[in-house]
Amino acid sequence: MRRVKVTEPQVFARVSRVFREKGYEGTSYADLIAATGLVKASLYHRFPGGKEEIVEAVLSEVDREFAEYVLRPAWQEGSPRERARQMARRLKEFYGSGGLWCLLDTITLSSNARTVAHAGRSMEFWIDSFARVARDAGLPAKLARARAEAAVAAIEGALIVSRVTKNRRPFLRTLGSLPTDLTKRAVGVSRAAVADEMEQLR
Amino acid sequence: MRRVKVTEPQVFARVSRVFREKGYEGTSYADLIAATGLVKASLYHRFPGGKEEIVEAVLSEVDREFAEYVLRPAWQEGSPRERARQMARRLKEFYGSGGLWCLLDTITLSSNARTVAHAGRSMEFWIDSFARVARDAGLPAKLARARAEAAVAAIEGALIVSRVTKNRRPFLRTLGSLPTDLTKRAVGVSRAAVADEMEQLR
DNA sequence: GTCTATAGCTTGATAGAC
DNA sequence: GTCTATCAAGCTATAGAC
DSSP, X not given: OOOOOOOHHHHHHHHHHHHHHHHHHHOOHXXXXXXXXXXXXXXXXXXXXXXXXXXXXXXXHHHHHIIIIISGGGGSSSOHHHHHHHHXXXXXXXXXXXXXXXXXXXXXXSXXXXXXXXXXXXXXHHHHHHHHHHHHTTOOXXXXXXXXXXXXXXXXXXXXXXXXXXXXXHXXXXXXXXXXXXXXXXXXXXXXXXXXXHHTOO | OOOOOOOHHHHHHHHHHHHHXXXXXXXXXXXXXXXXXXXXXXXXXXXXXXHHHHHHHHHHHHHHHIIIIISGGGGSSSOHHHHHHHHHHHHHHHTGGGTSOOHHHHTTSSOOHHHHHHHHHHHHHHHHHHHHHHHHTTOOHHHHHHHHHHHHHHHHHHHXXXXXXXXXXXXXXXXXXXXXXXXXXXXXXXXXXXXXXXXTOO
């Protein structure tokens, strides 16, 4: 009765799903076993460092996918607004329209300093990517950076609101306004009609 | 050797601090014992329902304080902008300038449905409070609601960015722009100078 | 690379004395 | 209302066969 070998990409995908959903402390080996179909000793064979090593590996892998797919448009040629729009589409996909949480969030609560530092670097790259688009749209570097931080926070926060109130609309709205938030030349009081903003409400 | 009795408000304050910091699964009785100075059986005497009852009680209490202090200006008389400013000041205080997390966030990851529902109602009241200020500023109800959701998300997200990148500035900036974000008549492309926004960067 | 079996510790929870 | 003592279950982790 030979078991079918579970491929490495499958293990990563299934395990990361659990950590995204339950966080670091909330994830037990029982959960990981149920998700992968592997037995505990097999997980230890693949990740001798235990849970900490698993979470490090998952973070690296998810990070790579996020950078290479979701954030990629930030580093390509083309109209800043259109690149932001493409990132918004991919963010929607990546976060399951607001039904999946962010690993950088769930994993950084009561986990070790090394993991938090790793997640910090990942988030910095995310911010850098957004900031690049804002700069390409003509914003001064300092302002671009602030806009990028605010945009990342808006997304992270919208996921929390989505989880807590079980309403995904704020998340989808945040993605909808992302291209504008990242690239518009100024915020503040304007004479543009309220109707403009209301039209964008979905 | 009689022990000094620990007052109920002290227990609530210390226990809620732990849950804010570590989340639901991340908090163990060992943590609660260390924080309160009480022994396990004493905690069970006060909260026979165990961890679930503790977290419910903490949520109710923190909720009450948040509504009665932080959100209070939303339901008072006066200029909407000034009321938003006062809430921003109190939010800064409540979240330790970005060094303390939100219970509604940390407690809703891998905890039971009842707790998530409770947290959901708390967040709805928060959104309602913000929306009221936006409506008082002259915004139509639907737009006011969307602005309120976005503002709550911005705060929650800024706390995550603060935790992950160990940089509190995004959080403080979010509070700085809260009065404007909540009460301005329109967003979008405007002719107001970029300098206006940059001046507000701290 | 996967499995069975087991070790030892920590967890949430309870009984009962003071 | 607080304590000591104890419990079973769950946890992370390892040894060793196939």
